[in-house]
Amino acid sequence: MIEAIDLQLVAAVQEGLPIASRPYALIAEQLNLDEDEVISRLSKLKQQGLIKRLGVIVKHRRLGYQSNAMVVFNIPDALVNQMGLQVSQFQFINLCYQRPRHGEQWPYNLFCMIHGKSREKVLQQLGYLIESCALENYAHDILFSRRCFKQRGAIYFPAQISANK
Amino acid sequence: MLSPLHKQLLNEFQQDFPLSPTPYLDIANTLGVSEDEVLAAFSVLSEQDFISRIGPVIQPNHIGISTLVAMAIPQQQLSKIAHIISEFPEVNHNYEREHHFNLWFVLIASDPAHLAAVIQQIEIQTDFKTMQLPLLQDYFINLGFQLDLEPKAESQECSLLVNA
Numbered sequence: 001m002i003e004a005i006d007l008q009l010v011a012a013v014q015e016g017l018p019i020a021s022r023p024y025a026l027i028a029e030q031l032n033l034d035e036d037e038v039i040s041r042l043s044k045l046k047q048q049g050l051i052k053r054l055g056v057i058v059k060h061r062r063l064g065y066q067s068n069a070m071v072v073f074n075i076p077d078a079l080v081n082q083m084g085l086q087v088s089q090f091q092f093i094n095l096c097y098q099r100p101r102h103g104e105q106w107p108y109n110l111f112c113m114i115h116g117k118s119r120e121k122v123l124q125q126l127g128y129l130i131e132s133c134a135l136e137n138y139a140h141d142i143l144f145s146r147r148c149f150k151q152r153g154a155i156y157f158p159a160q161i162s163a164n165k
Numbered sequence: 166m167l168s169p170l171h172k173q174l175l176n177e178f179q180q181d182f183p184l185s186p187t188p189y190l191d192i193a194n195t196l197g198v199s200e201d202e203v204l205a206a207f208s209v210l211s212e213q214d215f216i217s218r219i220g221p222v223i224q225p226n227h228i229g230i231s232t233l234v235a236m237a238i239p240q241q242q243l244s245k246i247a248h249i250i251s252e253f254p255e256v257n258h259n260y261e262r263e264h265h266f267n268l269w270f271v272l273i274a275s276d277p278a279h280l281a282a283v284i285q286q287i288e289i290q291t292d293f294k295t296m297q298l299p300l301l302q303d304y305f306i307n308l309g310f311q312l313d314l315e316p317k318a319e320s321q322e323c324s325l326l327v328n329a
Contacts, residue, residue, distance in 0.1 A: 002228065010228065016218030019207045021200065022186060035186055042221075043184045050228075051221040055182040058175055062215050063312055070262060070269070084304030091311065098302035099233065106235075106266070106296060117313075143262040143269075150251040150259035150270070152217070 002050065005033070009041055010051075061148070065115040067122045068145040071129075072108035073138050074101070080110055086133050087112055092125045107139060119144065167215075170198060170206050172314045175215065182219060225300055230280050231273040232299040235266040236291070243267060246291050255283050266296065 012030055017023040024042075025035040033041075045051045060068065075083050080098055087110070088096040095113040116122035122144075130136055167175075173196055183191040189207070190200040210216045225231055238246045243261060250270055251259050259270040274280035284295055 007228065010221065010223065013220050014223070016211075016220045017182075017188075019189075019204055019211060019219070021189060021204070023188065024184075024186060039184050039186065045221075046184070050224055052224050053180045054184070054221045055179040056175060056210075056219050057217045057222070058179065058312065059215055059217055062213075063175070063314065065312075081302065081304075084302065088304045093305070096304040097300050098304070099298040099300060102296050102298075106298075111233075111298075141264070143264045143266075146261040146263060146267075147247075148258075148260055149247040150256060152257060 005031075006041055006045060006050075009033075009038065010045070013042070060115045064117055067116045067119045069114045069116070069122045069126070070143040070145070071112050071114060071126055071140065072143070073110040073135060073140045074107045075110045075138055077109075083133065083135075084110055087129065090125075090129055090132075092116065093129075108141065167314060168206070170196065170202065171210060171215075172312075174203070174206055174210065175314065176312055178219075225303065229273050229275050230277055231271060232280065232297050234270055234272055234284070234287075235296045235298060236268040236293050237266050238268050238291075238293055240267075246293065249290055250287060253283060253287065255279075 008031055009027070012027050018026045020026060022035070024038045028035045028038045031038070042051065042054065046054055073083075084096055084098055087093055092114050093112050094115050095111075097111045098109055099111050101107050101109050114122050114125055116125060123142075126142060130140070174192070178192060182188060185191055187200070189203045193200045193203045196203070207216075207219065211218070236246070247259060247261065247268055250256055250268070253272075255272050255274050257271045257273060259268070261267055262269050272280060272283055274283055284297065288295055
């Protein structure tokens with residue numbers, strides 16, 4: 001179970017650490033904790049894996065990575081774990097998940113994301129991926145992103161979410 | 166334009182931002198610049214929208230519950246429907262993609278009942294069906310995204326991560 005204080009702490013940092021000399025002291029002040037405790041709790045959450053990473057969250061589009069493609073494959077169930085791990089090793093792959101199929105309208109179970117500087121580059125990387133992992137015989141599809149209607153960091157604080165509904 | 170310091174800050178601190186009382190000073194010492202320079206550079210990156218924040222990425226489904234959702238919406242109604250969906254505080258990313266399923270978004274809710282209620286509301290308000298694609302397995306080991314910030318250099322786009 002996650003302690004209530006840790007949830008408050010995640011809520012306090014999820015929209016970003018202050019850009020100031022003592023950011024953890026400022027967070028501590030908000031929560032009536034001391035700076036040491038904020039640092040040690042965040043370290044613990046990171047060590048436990050609840051915090052996957054702590055750091056700079058970049059805006060890919062703004063930094064020239066205009067082409068974002070979700071690439072999906074239909075991989076036999078017996079092979080999907082192995083293939084997922086293999087696909088994850090490529091430097092241009094940003095995310096790689098198994099998700100459920102939905103019959104004929106959506107036969108795909110392996111999802112990965114490629115951020116690239118151009119559509120051509122992404123297609124080239126996909127070709128390389130398919131060739132390197134011998135994925136030629138599995139159905140796949142590529143879904144380039146077009147408009148972004150909303151993008152923000154995940155807001156995880158349940159109280160805040162529930163309060164709005 | 167991005168300075169060499171900006172580029173280092175963008176690429177080298179995605180994973181392990183220092184957990185010490187003075188993280189910006191630690192970064193400054195690592196890079197051989199002053200703390201003020203680091204603070205100023207991060208402020209510029211943030212103000213000019215090159216970074217969304219310096220913060221944690223939380224393991225999915227450890228706090229609350231999330232799912233990816235796809236919908237197939239006729240093109241002429243897409244903007245309207247997308248805006249209805251973006252209004253929900255539970256919606257994070259919301260993108261148009263090139264496909265029959267052309268609207269894709271991530272929902273995060275406090276528990277399964279809350280998630281089901283939001284999905285029901287979305288279907289009622291938009292009058293379209295949703296396809297739910299919750300995460301079953303996460304394969305990705307996040308080593309941070311190495312940005313190629315040199316306009317000219319076409320660096321190793323197809324190379325494997327050695328040393329992972």
